[in-house]
Amino acid sequence: MAKMGSRKHLKRFKAPKTWPIHPKEDTWTVKPSAGSHAINKSLSLTLVIRDVLALADNAREAKRIINSGNVLVDGRVIKDYKFPVGFMDIIEIPKTGESYRILLDTKGRLKLHEVSKDSSKLCKIVNKTTIKDNKTQLNLHDGKNLIVDADEYDVSDVISLNVANNEIDEVFKFGEGASVLVTGGKHTGEIGIISEINVDQSSNPNTVIIENSKKDTFLTLKDYTFVLGNDKPSISLLEANK
Known part of the structure; x- marks a missing residue:
């Protein structure tokens, strides 16, 4: 049997397209540990500290910040530099007083959006x-x-x-009139109101019709919808969702 190669490391050009990094700036990146989010739906904590927030110049400095207990994820101190953080996770940096929520932009990339410290x-x-x-x-x-x-x-x-x-x-509650964010498909990152729910009793997945702020409608899978509020988003979102 042919050798599969190392699965502990990840080259940048093979990194998921959801990661907000340039594929050719360096050779390697930090692969997230197995955890609560899939690899294409999460970022390693080192990548967040070094590449996204630019709080460190290299991986060694990022590891030192994380190992010192200076990073919280969902209210817990995390010291694993490969810890996977994904959609809707809350990252806190107590020393700077900053907090961030991980969201999706319209290109399906994971982005950090600054929020207040006591955000749910x-x-x-x-x-x-x-x-x-x-x-x-x-x-x-x-x-x-x-x-x-x-x-x-x-x-x-x-x-x-x-x-x-x-x-x-x-x-x-999920239902007609709810404000939702689309998390998959070609409409990823778009926000709108559910105008109709199509229930299919066959093996096909259920679909919903969503109306955006421009009053345009589109069809997407029910599983791709994430409710943000009863009639409007309950959280602050990316500016112009970029």
């Missing part, structure tokens, strides 16, 4: 199960699991999670 995190419910004592476990898009007493949540709903105490502040 939006998490999409991708599955739910009933567990012991008739409680409900919510499985979220970022790999987190949340146990709730009342089963008042549906798959595709989005919760506003307070990362400080891991409690739900608000829930945004």
